[in-house]
Amino acid sequence: MIQAFHVYKQYDRETSALSDVTLNIEKGDFCFLTGPSGAGKTTFLKLVFREELPTQGQILVGGRNITAIPEGQIPHLRRSIGVVFQDFKLLKRKTILENVAFVLKILAVPVKEQKRRAFAALKAVGLHHKMHAYPLQLSGGEQQRVAIARALINEPMLLLADEPTGNLDPDMAQEIMTLFQDVNARGTTVLVATHDREMIQRMAKRVIGLDRGRLVSS
Ligand SMILES: Nc1ncnc2c1ncn2[C@@H]1O[C@H](COP(=O)(O)OP(=O)(O)O)[C@@H](O)[C@H]1O
Ligand SMILES: [Mg+2]
Structure with missing residues:
Protein backbone atom coordinates (compact mmCIF):
# COMPACT_ATOMS: atom_id res chain seq x y z
CA MET A 1 0.00 0.00 0.00
CA ILE A 2 2.88 2.33 0.87
CA GLN A 3 6.29 1.93 -0.69
CA ALA A 4 9.01 4.42 0.10
CA PHE A 5 12.31 4.33 -1.81
CA HIS A 6 15.29 6.25 -0.45
CA VAL A 7 13.12 9.10 0.74
CA TYR A 8 14.76 12.30 1.98
CA LYS A 9 13.02 15.37 3.27
CA GLN A 10 14.78 18.59 4.05
CA TYR A 11 12.71 21.61 5.03
CA ASP A 12 15.79 23.80 5.13
CA ARG A 13 19.54 23.43 4.86
CA GLU A 14 20.13 22.52 8.51
CA THR A 15 17.46 19.93 9.29
CA SER A 16 16.99 16.57 7.64
CA ALA A 17 13.50 15.52 8.67
CA LEU A 18 13.92 12.21 6.82
CA SER A 19 17.09 10.57 5.50
CA ASP A 20 17.16 7.59 3.17
CA VAL A 21 13.93 5.99 4.34
CA THR A 22 13.05 2.83 2.44
CA LEU A 23 10.11 0.78 3.61
CA ASN A 24 7.13 -1.18 2.47
CA ILE A 25 3.73 -1.39 4.13
CA GLU A 26 1.50 -4.10 2.70
CA LYS A 27 -2.15 -3.66 1.90
CA GLY A 28 -4.18 -4.62 4.96
CA ASP A 29 -1.35 -4.02 7.45
CA PHE A 30 -1.71 -2.23 10.76
CA CYS A 31 1.56 -0.49 11.70
CA PHE A 32 2.83 1.96 14.22
CA LEU A 33 5.35 4.63 13.34
CA THR A 34 7.28 5.61 16.42
CA GLY A 35 10.28 7.55 17.62
CA PRO A 36 11.11 10.56 19.76
CA SER A 37 9.83 14.04 19.06
CA GLY A 38 11.42 15.39 15.89
CA ALA A 39 12.10 11.90 14.50
CA GLY A 40 10.17 12.60 11.30
CA LYS A 41 6.89 10.77 11.97
CA THR A 42 4.58 13.64 11.02
CA THR A 43 6.73 14.41 8.00
CA PHE A 44 6.40 10.85 6.75
CA LEU A 45 2.60 10.94 7.06
CA LYS A 46 2.49 14.29 5.26
CA LEU A 47 4.52 12.88 2.39
CA VAL A 48 2.13 9.94 2.05
CA PHE A 49 -0.83 12.33 1.98
CA ARG A 50 1.03 14.45 -0.59
CA GLU A 51 0.88 17.45 1.69
CA GLU A 52 4.65 17.72 1.34
CA LEU A 53 6.95 16.48 -1.42
CA PRO A 54 10.17 14.59 -0.69
CA THR A 55 13.43 16.35 -1.45
CA GLN A 56 14.64 13.10 -2.97
CA GLY A 57 13.24 9.62 -3.46
CA GLN A 58 9.88 8.18 -4.37
CA ILE A 59 6.70 7.20 -2.61
CA LEU A 60 4.09 4.87 -4.05
CA VAL A 61 0.62 4.71 -2.56
CA GLY A 62 -1.64 1.96 -3.85
CA GLY A 63 0.93 1.37 -6.59
CA ARG A 64 0.87 4.98 -7.83
CA ASN A 65 3.91 7.17 -7.68
CA ILE A 66 2.44 10.08 -5.77
CA THR A 67 5.57 12.15 -6.11
CA ALA A 68 4.87 12.30 -9.85
CA ILE A 69 1.09 12.59 -10.12
CA PRO A 70 -0.34 15.78 -11.63
CA GLU A 71 -1.77 18.40 -9.24
CA GLY A 72 -5.25 17.71 -10.56
CA GLN A 73 -5.18 14.16 -9.26
CA ILE A 74 -4.22 15.05 -5.69
CA PRO A 75 -7.82 15.54 -4.47
CA HIS A 76 -8.70 12.08 -5.74
CA LEU A 77 -5.72 10.55 -3.95
CA ARG A 78 -6.63 12.37 -0.74
CA ARG A 79 -10.21 11.22 -0.81
CA SER A 80 -9.02 7.63 -0.71
CA ILE A 81 -7.00 8.31 2.45
CA GLY A 82 -8.52 9.01 5.85
CA VAL A 83 -6.39 11.34 7.95
CA VAL A 84 -6.36 12.31 11.59
CA PHE A 85 -3.72 15.05 11.63
CA GLN A 86 -3.14 17.57 14.39
CA ASP A 87 -3.36 20.56 12.10
CA PHE A 88 -6.47 19.37 10.27
CA PRO A 156 -10.68 4.75 3.04
CA MET A 157 -8.12 2.36 1.56
CA LEU A 158 -5.60 3.88 3.96
CA LEU A 159 -5.91 5.54 7.35
CA LEU A 160 -3.13 7.84 8.56
CA ALA A 161 -3.33 8.98 12.16
CA ASP A 162 -0.87 11.32 13.85
CA GLU A 163 -0.83 10.88 17.63
CA PRO A 164 -4.56 10.13 17.54
CA THR A 165 -4.80 9.30 21.23
CA GLY A 166 -2.72 12.23 22.47
CA ASN A 167 -5.70 14.10 23.91
CA LEU A 168 -7.60 11.08 25.17
CA ASP A 169 -7.77 9.32 28.51
CA PRO A 170 -6.49 5.71 28.52
CA ASP A 171 -9.94 4.09 28.23
CA MET A 172 -10.96 6.23 25.28
CA ALA A 173 -7.54 5.73 23.69
CA GLN A 174 -8.06 1.98 23.91
CA GLU A 175 -11.54 2.30 22.38
CA ILE A 176 -10.14 4.26 19.48
CA MET A 177 -7.47 1.63 18.91
CA THR A 178 -10.16 -1.05 18.92
CA LEU A 179 -12.09 1.01 16.38
CA PHE A 180 -8.95 1.21 14.20
CA GLN A 181 -8.59 -2.55 14.46
CA ASP A 182 -12.19 -3.03 13.29
CA VAL A 183 -11.59 -0.71 10.36
CA ASN A 184 -8.40 -2.62 9.60
CA ALA A 185 -10.31 -5.91 9.71
CA ARG A 186 -12.65 -4.50 7.04
CA GLY A 187 -9.69 -3.92 4.74
CA THR A 188 -8.29 -0.47 5.48
CA THR A 189 -4.51 -0.28 5.85
CA VAL A 190 -3.69 1.62 9.04
CA LEU A 191 -0.58 3.65 9.89
CA VAL A 192 -0.50 5.31 13.30
CA ALA A 193 2.28 7.67 14.42
CA THR A 194 2.64 7.64 18.18
CA HIS A 195 5.20 7.79 20.95
CA ASP A 196 2.89 5.94 23.34
CA ARG A 197 5.06 2.90 24.16
CA GLU A 198 2.41 1.25 26.31
CA MET A 199 -0.16 1.41 23.55
CA ILE A 200 2.31 -0.06 21.07
CA GLN A 201 3.15 -2.94 23.41
CA ARG A 202 -0.48 -3.69 24.14
CA MET A 203 -1.42 -3.79 20.48
CA ALA A 204 1.40 -6.10 19.33
CA LYS A 205 1.50 -4.82 15.74
CA ARG A 206 4.37 -4.08 13.42
CA VAL A 207 6.44 -1.14 14.63
CA ILE A 208 8.48 1.12 12.36
CA GLY A 209 11.00 3.13 14.34
CA LEU A 210 12.45 6.46 13.31
CA ASP A 211 15.16 8.47 15.00
CA ARG A 212 16.37 11.83 13.70
CA GLY A 213 14.95 11.04 10.30
CA ARG A 214 16.49 7.61 9.95
CA LEU A 215 14.80 4.25 9.99
CA VAL A 216 16.03 2.39 13.08
CA SER A 217 13.67 -0.59 13.01
CA SER A 218 11.09 -1.94 10.66
N1 LIG B 1 7.36 22.82 8.18
C1 LIG B 1 8.57 22.62 8.69
N2 LIG B 1 9.58 23.50 8.45
C2 LIG B 1 10.82 23.30 8.94
N3 LIG B 1 11.17 22.25 9.69
C3 LIG B 1 10.22 21.33 9.97
C4 LIG B 1 8.88 21.48 9.49
N4 LIG B 1 8.16 20.42 9.92
C5 LIG B 1 9.00 19.65 10.64
N5 LIG B 1 10.25 20.20 10.68
C6 LIG B 1 11.44 19.61 11.33
O1 LIG B 1 11.60 18.30 10.83
C7 LIG B 1 11.98 17.40 11.85
C8 LIG B 1 10.96 16.27 11.94
O2 LIG B 1 9.74 16.79 12.41
P1 LIG B 1 8.40 15.94 12.50
O3 LIG B 1 8.20 15.22 11.24
O4 LIG B 1 7.34 16.86 12.95
O5 LIG B 1 8.77 14.90 13.66
P2 LIG B 1 7.85 14.09 14.68
O6 LIG B 1 6.47 14.09 14.14
O7 LIG B 1 8.48 12.74 14.75
O8 LIG B 1 7.95 14.80 15.99
C9 LIG B 1 12.10 18.24 13.12
O9 LIG B 1 13.45 18.60 13.26
C10 LIG B 1 11.23 19.42 12.82
O10 LIG B 1 11.67 20.54 13.54
MG1 LIG C 1 4.67 14.69 14.99
Missing part, protein backbone atom coordinates in the same frame (compact mmCIF):
# COMPACT_ATOMS: atom_id res chain seq x y z
CA LYS A 89 -9.03 21.28 12.21
CA LEU A 90 -12.75 20.80 12.14
CA LEU A 91 -14.82 23.45 10.41
CA LYS A 92 -15.95 25.81 13.18
CA ARG A 93 -19.16 26.96 11.55
CA LYS A 94 -20.42 23.49 10.79
CA THR A 95 -22.00 21.06 13.22
CA ILE A 96 -20.26 17.85 14.17
CA LEU A 97 -22.59 15.92 11.88
CA GLU A 98 -21.90 18.29 8.98
CA ASN A 99 -18.15 18.06 9.59
CA VAL A 100 -18.23 14.29 9.44
CA ALA A 101 -20.52 14.22 6.39
CA PHE A 102 -18.51 16.84 4.50
CA VAL A 103 -16.54 14.52 2.23
CA LEU A 104 -19.73 12.67 1.27
CA LYS A 105 -21.26 16.00 0.30
CA ILE A 106 -18.28 16.67 -1.95
CA LEU A 107 -18.79 13.24 -3.49
CA ALA A 108 -22.46 14.10 -4.10
CA VAL A 109 -23.76 11.25 -1.96
CA PRO A 110 -27.53 11.70 -1.42
CA VAL A 111 -28.32 13.79 1.68
CA LYS A 112 -30.21 11.03 3.48
CA GLU A 113 -27.30 8.65 2.97
CA GLN A 114 -24.84 11.34 4.14
CA LYS A 115 -26.77 11.71 7.38
CA ARG A 116 -27.13 8.00 7.95
CA ARG A 117 -23.42 7.33 7.48
CA ALA A 118 -22.29 10.37 9.45
CA PHE A 119 -24.53 9.34 12.35
CA ALA A 120 -23.12 5.80 12.25
CA ALA A 121 -19.54 7.12 12.22
CA LEU A 122 -20.29 9.40 15.18
CA LYS A 123 -21.90 6.52 17.01
CA ALA A 124 -18.75 4.46 16.53
CA VAL A 125 -16.75 7.11 18.40
CA GLY A 126 -19.48 7.58 21.01
CA LEU A 127 -20.50 11.11 20.02
CA HIS A 128 -23.82 10.69 18.24
CA HIS A 129 -25.59 12.50 21.09
CA LYS A 130 -23.57 15.62 20.25
CA MET A 131 -24.15 15.60 16.52
CA HIS A 132 -25.79 19.04 16.48
CA ALA A 133 -23.06 20.68 18.55
CA TYR A 134 -20.31 22.85 17.05
CA PRO A 135 -16.61 21.94 17.39
CA LEU A 136 -15.84 24.66 19.92
CA GLN A 137 -18.55 23.33 22.23
CA LEU A 138 -16.58 20.07 22.54
CA SER A 139 -13.51 19.18 24.58
CA GLY A 140 -10.17 18.53 22.86
CA GLY A 141 -10.63 14.78 23.19
CA GLU A 142 -14.15 14.94 21.75
CA GLN A 143 -12.93 17.01 18.81
CA GLN A 144 -10.26 14.38 18.25
CA ARG A 145 -12.93 11.68 18.13
CA VAL A 146 -14.94 13.72 15.62
CA ALA A 147 -11.81 13.97 13.47
CA ILE A 148 -11.52 10.18 13.66
CA ALA A 149 -15.16 9.72 12.63
CA ARG A 150 -14.56 12.08 9.71
CA ALA A 151 -11.49 10.11 8.64
CA LEU A 152 -13.35 6.81 8.67
CA ILE A 153 -16.63 7.75 7.04
CA ASN A 154 -15.48 7.09 3.53
CA GLU A 155 -14.07 3.62 4.32
Whole structure:
Protein backbone atom coordinates (compact mmCIF):
# COMPACT_ATOMS: atom_id res chain seq x y z
CA MET A 1 0.00 0.00 0.00
CA ILE A 2 2.88 2.33 0.87
CA GLN A 3 6.29 1.93 -0.69
CA ALA A 4 9.01 4.42 0.10
CA PHE A 5 12.31 4.33 -1.81
CA HIS A 6 15.29 6.25 -0.45
CA VAL A 7 13.12 9.10 0.74
CA TYR A 8 14.76 12.30 1.98
CA LYS A 9 13.02 15.37 3.27
CA GLN A 10 14.78 18.59 4.05
CA TYR A 11 12.71 21.61 5.03
CA ASP A 12 15.79 23.80 5.13
CA ARG A 13 19.54 23.43 4.86
CA GLU A 14 20.13 22.52 8.51
CA THR A 15 17.46 19.93 9.29
CA SER A 16 16.99 16.57 7.64
CA ALA A 17 13.50 15.52 8.67
CA LEU A 18 13.92 12.21 6.82
CA SER A 19 17.09 10.57 5.50
CA ASP A 20 17.16 7.59 3.17
CA VAL A 21 13.93 5.99 4.34
CA THR A 22 13.05 2.83 2.44
CA LEU A 23 10.11 0.78 3.61
CA ASN A 24 7.13 -1.18 2.47
CA ILE A 25 3.73 -1.39 4.13
CA GLU A 26 1.50 -4.10 2.70
CA LYS A 27 -2.15 -3.66 1.90
CA GLY A 28 -4.18 -4.62 4.96
CA ASP A 29 -1.35 -4.02 7.45
CA PHE A 30 -1.71 -2.23 10.76
CA CYS A 31 1.56 -0.49 11.70
CA PHE A 32 2.83 1.96 14.22
CA LEU A 33 5.35 4.63 13.34
CA THR A 34 7.28 5.61 16.42
CA GLY A 35 10.28 7.55 17.62
CA PRO A 36 11.11 10.56 19.76
CA SER A 37 9.83 14.04 19.06
CA GLY A 38 11.42 15.39 15.89
CA ALA A 39 12.10 11.90 14.50
CA GLY A 40 10.17 12.60 11.30
CA LYS A 41 6.89 10.77 11.97
CA THR A 42 4.58 13.64 11.02
CA THR A 43 6.73 14.41 8.00
CA PHE A 44 6.40 10.85 6.75
CA LEU A 45 2.60 10.94 7.06
CA LYS A 46 2.49 14.29 5.26
CA LEU A 47 4.52 12.88 2.39
CA VAL A 48 2.13 9.94 2.05
CA PHE A 49 -0.83 12.33 1.98
CA ARG A 50 1.03 14.45 -0.59
CA GLU A 51 0.88 17.45 1.69
CA GLU A 52 4.65 17.72 1.34
CA LEU A 53 6.95 16.48 -1.42
CA PRO A 54 10.17 14.59 -0.69
CA THR A 55 13.43 16.35 -1.45
CA GLN A 56 14.64 13.10 -2.97
CA GLY A 57 13.24 9.62 -3.46
CA GLN A 58 9.88 8.18 -4.37
CA ILE A 59 6.70 7.20 -2.61
CA LEU A 60 4.09 4.87 -4.05
CA VAL A 61 0.62 4.71 -2.56
CA GLY A 62 -1.64 1.96 -3.85
CA GLY A 63 0.93 1.37 -6.59
CA ARG A 64 0.87 4.98 -7.83
CA ASN A 65 3.91 7.17 -7.68
CA ILE A 66 2.44 10.08 -5.77
CA THR A 67 5.57 12.15 -6.11
CA ALA A 68 4.87 12.30 -9.85
CA ILE A 69 1.09 12.59 -10.12
CA PRO A 70 -0.34 15.78 -11.63
CA GLU A 71 -1.77 18.40 -9.24
CA GLY A 72 -5.25 17.71 -10.56
CA GLN A 73 -5.18 14.16 -9.26
CA ILE A 74 -4.22 15.05 -5.69
CA PRO A 75 -7.82 15.54 -4.47
CA HIS A 76 -8.70 12.08 -5.74
CA LEU A 77 -5.72 10.55 -3.95
CA ARG A 78 -6.63 12.37 -0.74
CA ARG A 79 -10.21 11.22 -0.81
CA SER A 80 -9.02 7.63 -0.71
CA ILE A 81 -7.00 8.31 2.45
CA GLY A 82 -8.52 9.01 5.85
CA VAL A 83 -6.39 11.34 7.95
CA VAL A 84 -6.36 12.31 11.59
CA PHE A 85 -3.72 15.05 11.63
CA GLN A 86 -3.14 17.57 14.39
CA ASP A 87 -3.36 20.56 12.10
CA PHE A 88 -6.47 19.37 10.27
CA LYS A 89 -9.03 21.28 12.21
CA LEU A 90 -12.75 20.80 12.14
CA LEU A 91 -14.82 23.45 10.41
CA LYS A 92 -15.95 25.81 13.18
CA ARG A 93 -19.16 26.96 11.55
CA LYS A 94 -20.42 23.49 10.79
CA THR A 95 -22.00 21.06 13.22
CA ILE A 96 -20.26 17.85 14.17
CA LEU A 97 -22.59 15.92 11.88
CA GLU A 98 -21.90 18.29 8.98
CA ASN A 99 -18.15 18.06 9.59
CA VAL A 100 -18.23 14.29 9.44
CA ALA A 101 -20.52 14.22 6.39
CA PHE A 102 -18.51 16.84 4.50
CA VAL A 103 -16.54 14.52 2.23
CA LEU A 104 -19.73 12.67 1.27
CA LYS A 105 -21.26 16.00 0.30
CA ILE A 106 -18.28 16.67 -1.95
CA LEU A 107 -18.79 13.24 -3.49
CA ALA A 108 -22.46 14.10 -4.10
CA VAL A 109 -23.76 11.25 -1.96
CA PRO A 110 -27.53 11.70 -1.42
CA VAL A 111 -28.32 13.79 1.68
CA LYS A 112 -30.21 11.03 3.48
CA GLU A 113 -27.30 8.65 2.97
CA GLN A 114 -24.84 11.34 4.14
CA LYS A 115 -26.77 11.71 7.38
CA ARG A 116 -27.13 8.00 7.95
CA ARG A 117 -23.42 7.33 7.48
CA ALA A 118 -22.29 10.37 9.45
CA PHE A 119 -24.53 9.34 12.35
CA ALA A 120 -23.12 5.80 12.25
CA ALA A 121 -19.54 7.12 12.22
CA LEU A 122 -20.29 9.40 15.18
CA LYS A 123 -21.90 6.52 17.01
CA ALA A 124 -18.75 4.46 16.53
CA VAL A 125 -16.75 7.11 18.40
CA GLY A 126 -19.48 7.58 21.01
CA LEU A 127 -20.50 11.11 20.02
CA HIS A 128 -23.82 10.69 18.24
CA HIS A 129 -25.59 12.50 21.09
CA LYS A 130 -23.57 15.62 20.25
CA MET A 131 -24.15 15.60 16.52
CA HIS A 132 -25.79 19.04 16.48
CA ALA A 133 -23.06 20.68 18.55
CA TYR A 134 -20.31 22.85 17.05
CA PRO A 135 -16.61 21.94 17.39
CA LEU A 136 -15.84 24.66 19.92
CA GLN A 137 -18.55 23.33 22.23
CA LEU A 138 -16.58 20.07 22.54
CA SER A 139 -13.51 19.18 24.58
CA GLY A 140 -10.17 18.53 22.86
CA GLY A 141 -10.63 14.78 23.19
CA GLU A 142 -14.15 14.94 21.75
CA GLN A 143 -12.93 17.01 18.81
CA GLN A 144 -10.26 14.38 18.25
CA ARG A 145 -12.93 11.68 18.13
CA VAL A 146 -14.94 13.72 15.62
CA ALA A 147 -11.81 13.97 13.47
CA ILE A 148 -11.52 10.18 13.66
CA ALA A 149 -15.16 9.72 12.63
CA ARG A 150 -14.56 12.08 9.71
CA ALA A 151 -11.49 10.11 8.64
CA LEU A 152 -13.35 6.81 8.67
CA ILE A 153 -16.63 7.75 7.04
CA ASN A 154 -15.48 7.09 3.53
CA GLU A 155 -14.07 3.62 4.32
CA PRO A 156 -10.68 4.75 3.04
CA MET A 157 -8.12 2.36 1.56
CA LEU A 158 -5.60 3.88 3.96
CA LEU A 159 -5.91 5.54 7.35
CA LEU A 160 -3.13 7.84 8.56
CA ALA A 161 -3.33 8.98 12.16
CA ASP A 162 -0.87 11.32 13.85
CA GLU A 163 -0.83 10.88 17.63
CA PRO A 164 -4.56 10.13 17.54
CA THR A 165 -4.80 9.30 21.23
CA GLY A 166 -2.72 12.23 22.47
CA ASN A 167 -5.70 14.10 23.91
CA LEU A 168 -7.60 11.08 25.17
CA ASP A 169 -7.77 9.32 28.51
CA PRO A 170 -6.49 5.71 28.52
CA ASP A 171 -9.94 4.09 28.23
CA MET A 172 -10.96 6.23 25.28
CA ALA A 173 -7.54 5.73 23.69
CA GLN A 174 -8.06 1.98 23.91
CA GLU A 175 -11.54 2.30 22.38
CA ILE A 176 -10.14 4.26 19.48
CA MET A 177 -7.47 1.63 18.91
CA THR A 178 -10.16 -1.05 18.92
CA LEU A 179 -12.09 1.01 16.38
CA PHE A 180 -8.95 1.21 14.20
CA GLN A 181 -8.59 -2.55 14.46
CA ASP A 182 -12.19 -3.03 13.29
CA VAL A 183 -11.59 -0.71 10.36
CA ASN A 184 -8.40 -2.62 9.60
CA ALA A 185 -10.31 -5.91 9.71
CA ARG A 186 -12.65 -4.50 7.04
CA GLY A 187 -9.69 -3.92 4.74
CA THR A 188 -8.29 -0.47 5.48
CA THR A 189 -4.51 -0.28 5.85
CA VAL A 190 -3.69 1.62 9.04
CA LEU A 191 -0.58 3.65 9.89
CA VAL A 192 -0.50 5.31 13.30
CA ALA A 193 2.28 7.67 14.42
CA THR A 194 2.64 7.64 18.18
CA HIS A 195 5.20 7.79 20.95
CA ASP A 196 2.89 5.94 23.34
CA ARG A 197 5.06 2.90 24.16
CA GLU A 198 2.41 1.25 26.31
CA MET A 199 -0.16 1.41 23.55
CA ILE A 200 2.31 -0.06 21.07
CA GLN A 201 3.15 -2.94 23.41
CA ARG A 202 -0.48 -3.69 24.14
CA MET A 203 -1.42 -3.79 20.48
CA ALA A 204 1.40 -6.10 19.33
CA LYS A 205 1.50 -4.82 15.74
CA ARG A 206 4.37 -4.08 13.42
CA VAL A 207 6.44 -1.14 14.63
CA ILE A 208 8.48 1.12 12.36
CA GLY A 209 11.00 3.13 14.34
CA LEU A 210 12.45 6.46 13.31
CA ASP A 211 15.16 8.47 15.00
CA ARG A 212 16.37 11.83 13.70
CA GLY A 213 14.95 11.04 10.30
CA ARG A 214 16.49 7.61 9.95
CA LEU A 215 14.80 4.25 9.99
CA VAL A 216 16.03 2.39 13.08
CA SER A 217 13.67 -0.59 13.01
CA SER A 218 11.09 -1.94 10.66
N1 LIG B 1 7.36 22.82 8.18
C1 LIG B 1 8.57 22.62 8.69
N2 LIG B 1 9.58 23.50 8.45
C2 LIG B 1 10.82 23.30 8.94
N3 LIG B 1 11.17 22.25 9.69
C3 LIG B 1 10.22 21.33 9.97
C4 LIG B 1 8.88 21.48 9.49
N4 LIG B 1 8.16 20.42 9.92
C5 LIG B 1 9.00 19.65 10.64
N5 LIG B 1 10.25 20.20 10.68
C6 LIG B 1 11.44 19.61 11.33
O1 LIG B 1 11.60 18.30 10.83
C7 LIG B 1 11.98 17.40 11.85
C8 LIG B 1 10.96 16.27 11.94
O2 LIG B 1 9.74 16.79 12.41
P1 LIG B 1 8.40 15.94 12.50
O3 LIG B 1 8.20 15.22 11.24
O4 LIG B 1 7.34 16.86 12.95
O5 LIG B 1 8.77 14.90 13.66
P2 LIG B 1 7.85 14.09 14.68
O6 LIG B 1 6.47 14.09 14.14
O7 LIG B 1 8.48 12.74 14.75
O8 LIG B 1 7.95 14.80 15.99
C9 LIG B 1 12.10 18.24 13.12
O9 LIG B 1 13.45 18.60 13.26
C10 LIG B 1 11.23 19.42 12.82
O10 LIG B 1 11.67 20.54 13.54
MG1 LIG C 1 4.67 14.69 14.99
